[in-house]
Amino acid sequence: MLGRSSLRDLAWAALLLVGLLVLPILVPHPAMRDFVIYVIAYGLLAMSLNLLVGFTGLVSFGHAAYFASGAYIFGLLMQSGNVSLPVAMLAAVGGTALLALVIGAICVRLKEIYFAFLTLAFQMFIHSIILTWVSLTGGDQGLMGGIPRPTFLGIDLNDSMTLYSFCAVVFVACLVIMRQIVQSPFGYTLRMIRDNPHRANFLGVNVVRMKLAIFVISGTMASVGGIVMALFVSGAYPEFGFWTTSGEAIFMIMLGGTQLFIGPLVGAILLQTLNHYVTIYTEHHGLVLGIVILIFVLGLRRGLADFVYLWFQDRRTRKLEKETGR
Amino acid sequence: MLKVENLYKAFGGVVAMNDVSLDFPTGSLTAIIGPNGAGKTTFFNLISGHIRPDRGRVLFDGQDLVGRSSLEIVRRGIGRAFQVASIFPSLTLRESLMAAVISHRRQSTQVLTRFPLQSAAERVEEIMALLELTAKADVLSRNLSHGDQKLLDIALALAMDPKVLLLDEPTAGMGPEERWQMIDKVYRLWEAEKMTLVFIEHDMGIVFKIAQTIRVLKYGAVLAEGTPEDIRSNPDVIDAYLGTDHDATTATATVGEG
Ligand SMILES: Nc1ncnc2c1ncn2[C@@H]1O[C@H](COP(=O)(O)OP(=O)(O)OP(=O)(O)O)[C@@H](O)[C@H]1O
Ligand SMILES: [Mg+2]
Numbered sequence: 384m385l386g387r388s389s390l391r392d393l394a395w396a397a398l399l400l401v402g403l404l405v406l407p408i409l410v411p412h413p414a415m416r417d418f419v420i421y422v423i424a425y426g427l428l429a430m431s432l433n434l435l436v437g438f439t440g441l442v443s444f445g446h447a448a449y450f451a452s453g454a455y456i457f458g459l460l461m462q463s464g465n466v467s468l469p470v471a472m473l474a475a476v477g478g479t480a481l482l483a484l485v486i487g488a489i490c491v492r493l494k495e496i497y498f499a500f501l502t503l504a505f506q507m508f509i510h511s512i513i514l515t516w517v518s519l520t521g522g523d524q525g526l527m528g529g530i531p532r533p534t535f536l537g538i539d540l541n542d543s544m545t546l547y548s549f550c551a552v553v554f555v556a557c558l559v560i561m562r563q564i565v566q567s568p569f570g571y572t573l574r575m576i577r578d579n580p581h582r583a584n585f586l587g588v589n590v591v592r593m594k595l596a597i598f599v600i601s602g603t604m605a606s607v608g609g610i611v612m613a614l615f616v617s618g619a620y621p622e623f624g625f626w627t628t629s630g631e632a633i634f635m636i637m638l639g640g641t642q643l644f645i646g647p648l649v650g651a652i653l654l655q656t657l658n659h660y661v662t663i664y665t666e667h668h669g670l671v672l673g674i675v676i677l678i679f680v681l682g683l684r685r686g687l688a689d690f691v692y693l694w695f696q697d698r699r700t701r702k703l704e705k706e707t708g709r
Numbered sequence: 710m711l712k713v714e715n716l717y718k719a720f721g722g723v724v725a726m727n728d729v730s731l732d733f734p735t736g737s738l739t740a741i742i743g744p745n746g747a748g749k750t751t752f753f754n755l756i757s758g759h760i761r762p763d764r765g766r767v768l769f770d771g772q773d774l775v776g777r778s779s780l781e782i783v784r785r786g787i788g789r790a791f792q793v794a795s796i797f798p799s800l801t802l803r804e805s806l807m808a809a810v811i812s813h814r815r816q817s818t819q820v821l822t823r824f825p826l827q828s829a830a831e832r833v834e835e836i837m838a839l840l841e842l843t844a845k846a847d848v849l850s851r852n853l854s855h856g857d858q859k860l861l862d863i864a865l866a867l868a869m870d871p872k873v874l875l876l877d878e879p880t881a882g883m884g885p886e887e888r889w890q891m892i893d894k895v896y897r898l899w900e901a902e903k904m905t906l907v908f909i910e911h912d913m914g915i916v917f918k919i920a921q922t923i924r925v926l927k928y929g930a931v932l933a934e935g936t937p938e939d940i941r942s943n944p945d946v947i948d949a950y951l952g953t954d955h956d957a958t959t960a961t962a963t964v965g966e967g
Contacts, residue, residue: 567822570820570824579798584780585759585783586813586865587784587813593818
């Protein structure tokens, strides 16, 4: 039986899905759809990274590796023509889980900065494999020849509206899964580890195993972002696994905030919007982004979603205090 | 029953634990006293698996715990609270306890259920009631007063249903009034849960009043052990520790009156 909090989350998910599906009807411009699909792909990357950064206190600098792994495994399988699209998706997720398991097993035992460095190093390693194994990956050209999207179960993703709706459904499904994870006993065990791993250990929490589990889960969720991206651009590129992509995910988390589940998604929307307008109006793209991030870090001192949330919380406590006459 | 034999530990040149052999009968209430740096915390660290002794054994229900992980040791029933409250700042008091109870019940890996678990609520409320923390259940741990943070630390250890509870200076950093309130709670806890309780304490008044047995550590070795009566009249202790300690004179006076 579902409890109240699960039902409320499912209601939000349904609302979000309806909103996403109605959006292209309200704003029929194709650029809108493209924008949303970008936000979905990078939003999944940032939100999955926040399972590590915000909920477990593990700062990974190499998260794009799993985004790339999802995109490449999926793209290669589809190009091979041997498997159907859903099977290729599952295989890409499964393959990435395995990759994250191997890398995670080595990294999660390390302390903060070493963990960060090692995840970064593994990402560089994977990026250079993609670059050098030209016969398989197409090297710096990316997966060439496009990724076919054969019809499955009567769904034809060559139709751009169908593709959009498909991405929206996959996205909302991933949000539901991630939300369930952070609100589960496991999710609160992660918060214990974030706050005080030493104490968690003395309370019978197997810290290393828990960290490894969330590392794998977050990797698989990132791979779904990569799959969405590969589907959308009909290709996979080495940049998917470059450190700048991990950096963007971290920017999104910083812009949106780490404490709310939805924060990194807000960050993804902000960053994509900025990217979009900044590239239209100026060539000094990096400069403008840098300034915006400085404003957030120095001005708000936290991500936007966290800031708004705290503001409302403050107001509520003040109101409560007034009512109780204190 | 908990028993240590010839426990020895040196940090570089500092011998923090020098051939200590002690036993703690089931259900006993023991105070460990000793000057700063005597090795009291180290003693707890050695028992709880946080530090590995160079030699010696830690026997619990007849089995040697040396070399086992702190995780395994807590699961066997030795819980501890820390000299500086070790808590989860961003969780509320109730959430922290809930998470601890869930961990104790091996439910930490559940992903398909929702936190908090109804099935654990009763135990959580029970622990909060025992330590009179119920009124603060929804306060973020970081916003709790110093005393309540120390209590929460103990409550967390209790969530493990320990057979042996090690409390490292439960009254550290408290005023005299608050200290007695704290130790009252600890005492009631010991009576209610019928566990083996070992606590480190600097306030002699408290020690002489509530402990059944007192163990005095100095330079990592056992200087004396016995009932409060024995300890108070032990010339070694008076010389080496109580005689020079301001607390001791007041304590002797307090207990003498009582
Ligand atoms: N991890 C460690 N590494 C090095 N030296 C240590 C370590 N832990 C304790 N020591 C040393 O061992 C000795 C005993 O320390 P311990 O913390 O056990 O004393 P204590 O009796 O708890 O003192 P206090 O009353 O101040 O808490 C001290 O000299 C301390 O500096
Ligand atoms: Mg100490």
